[in-house]
Amino acid sequence: MTTAALAPEPQLTRRVSPAAALRHTATLAWRNLVQIKHNPMELVDLSIQPIMFVLLFAYVFGPSMTGSVSSYLPVVIPGIIAQNALFAGMSTGFGLNTDLTKGVFDRFRSLPIARSAPLAGRILADTVKQAWSMAILLAVGFLIGFRIHTGPVAVVGAFLLLLAFAVLFSWTSVYIAMKVNEPEKVQLFGFVAIFPLSFLSTAFIKSTRGIPDWLAWVIRNNPVTQLVEAMRGLLIGGPVLHHAVAALAWGLAITLIFAPLSLRAFKRRA
């Protein structure tokens, strides 16, 4: 306990260098990933829940939807990948709100680190988790008969598209995290908003035949539909470009609205 008195006068820096900011982000991403080790619930969210969804949807709905499990897999696997990404995006807000309410964020803000690092670190970690979940879903799909009909480049494209959309979309959960005072409310929002959003899309259906016109219109114009169609194109074949562009445009619009709102809400909170 003699360290403080003997420590030499520290060399103070005047600002955070870009290299240091990247290091801070990496450290905080590490922290978010290491948490999984001590939190079995998160492993369930990330791995077991997606597997369960694939199996239930494929074997319970498949035969009624398209006549067989195998013919339903090309429909449902890309759909579940998209839906899962939306739900997983809520964990960004959940984690942020936990940090805010538990005082961890205060600790970060009292440190000489890049102001953006706590958020950027979380988004980076969540992107890794998203990639993991998508890989699990593809692997389970493969085991029960789902086959990719495109090439490795298209699969990489599918990953990139999904991750990009997930990051853009996660601003909605960041915004909610800034507005509510307990993490559970972020999850509540996840259920009331993401359930209808993902089911009012082509995630689990092949066509909108038999659906009332106005509802079919909603489904066709839902950003989730654009994402799902682009994913199908990239994994199985079919049109990709305009769906992908539409999905990213939606994502960008969501970010442009919710990122400034989030920052404003954060400043108010502080």
Next chain:
Amino acid sequence: MSPHAIQAEGLEKRFGETRALSGVSLTAEAGTVLGVLGPNGAGKTTTTRILATLIEPTAGHATVGGYDVVKQAHQVRQLVGLTGQYAGVDEMLTGTENLLMIGRLLGQSRRAARARAAELLDRFGLVDAAGRPAKTYSGGMRRRLDLAASLVGRPQILFLDEPTTGLDPRSRNGLWDMVRGLTADGVTVLLTTQYLEEADQLADDIVVIDRGQVIAHGTSDALKEQVGGQVLEVRPVDASDASTVQAIVADLAGATPETVDGLVSVPITDPALMPAVVRRLDDAGVPIGELSLRKSSLDEVFFALTGHHTDDVDAEADQLVRAEKEGARA
């Protein structure tokens, strides 16, 4: 460098319509403990958060280690450590991981961060719990881990915002010892507290705040003298003599003494009263078991300064607490 480790002038802070601070000025010299004393909602947390660069003041000016807390916040952050009222530890990480994370964020190498974490865990008696997630820790252990986290970067200036609120007496004494150890090493400490005893025990200087304003400052002794008070206490050997003692003391002091468990106590201003009391008791043939002249407690001081006791939380203070909590939630 400014000669003061911490200097604040006329700090004001409004949260919407609520005024949390209306002009707080204070200074702390390097290597001393400044106690910021006040009831709930007085503005202690808001003051700490401004000085630790978490929020900006609405008006006023402050320097920490000679650096402006608004314009040179990044420099200030390199000098300070903060332990808040709500322990800022990641409950999902182990004790070691928490400290490693802070060390890495402060730019320490993996090896240096590991060594520093081990050293701090040892010092704070957390070695056995080092590999367990912090969510399994008791309240006292969490506070210790939080304090350890704020020391990873060897800060010159440490902010402790109500570090012992909610702790049992043993953990509290342990924390007091740690604070004394830190100041012995030359660390400047700003400590906020609702406990008068805590300020009395630890602080070199005390600032008393109430409703966002400094209402008194000085050393603990000076504060007690400022409100004039000494207390004479007499305990007769035989408890049945208490009423005789009470009558004699009342006559001499000109005030009504309080008798609790055979101990007669009365506030006095003239120290010459004591020998007179002894003579009269001797004349009356009352053997004295215990006789003392002590300075007023800080609670008595607070009452004299504000007209209300420290545990009075009226509606107004409640409202301020809410505003402060709201401000604290980021």
